[in-house]
Amino acid sequence: MAIDQLDGRILVLLAREPRIGVLEMSRRLGVARGTAQARLDRLQSGGVIRGFGPQVDPAALGYPVTAFATLQIRQGQGADVRAHLASVPEVLELHTTTGSGDMLCRLVARSNADLQRVIDRVVAIDGIVRAATAIVMENPVPLRIIPLVEQAARDAEGG
């Protein structure tokens, strides 16, 4: 999907001030409201903007510990393992990957001790041959998208 500079500015603006309305947005962008609305609709229907779901902080919910687990899966057990991991609330994300491991998942826990409980639950299925866990200590770059959006906007328009 094509992204021009105006689209880029819309995304940046929304990221910076999510509560902003279409009207205020059009004012900041210096375009007519209809234009802002049309662009926003296009971004949404085009799938660039998936939604505006609340960004919930696991730490504030009482889960301050984050970890990444690399799982090695027994041949043909992938589906079972996926279903099992999906049923664990502390599994926030799961990917199947190339490379040494077969899956990578993001976990959270109430404490380092609690992480053991979570991991035990994660590996409590036959399909998992081996699990390697890395506990997150710092998060120098929190999940972000703005720089990429700006890059994409530049690329698409004489950048």
Add this chain to the structure above:
Amino acid sequence: MAIDQLDGRILVLLAREPRIGVLEMSRRLGVARGTAQARLDRLQSGGVIRGFGPQVDPAALGYPVTAFATLQIRQGQGADVRAHLASVPEVLELHTTTGSGDMLCRLVARSNADLQRVIDRVVAIDGIVRAATAIVMENPVPLRIIPLVEQAARDAEGG
């Protein structure tokens, strides 16, 4: 921060229908608008809800390839590497971790070929001793929070 069942329902509702307003929310929850508003304010000021930024899909922006890179950092070069990685738009996320590697980062690229360019750029700094990359093939569990919210709500209230 304490989360009761009502808070949990608010978060679930917001996740399911982000465009919903406080008024409609109060209707669905069966409480007064003031109550819904107060709860929402509390969740936001308490840090549970960080914000409502747009969820942008990198794939729709033209970056359909995701990968995780495990980086081994030379002693004392951490700060330099962090700054360097933060300057790469395709680095969506960066963590420092325990375990064999020292850092874990999430990358996106326009194609598998383009991923090579991204990785080259990532490792183009002395501080990185070794890099192991795992390309994401599937994403059986996209980043989610609802199950954890429900868990937290149960825990906090006679669950």
Add this chain to the structure above:
DNA sequence: CCTCCCGCTGAACAGATTGTCCAGCGAATA
């Protein structure tokens, strides 16, 4: 060179929502 199509502008409208008050009520607490 001309015509059509598309996107943007500026405006208008009714309907709905927000932010913000208020007083009353019930339960838990000191």
Add this chain to the structure above:
DNA sequence: TATTCGCTGGACAATCTGTTCAGCGGGAGG
């Protein structure tokens, strides 16, 4: 028993949304 707290239900003005309209300009195609 007196106080504090959260929830209810209602009110207000101000604002925003969804939608429609006609006009304008540039680019594409003929």
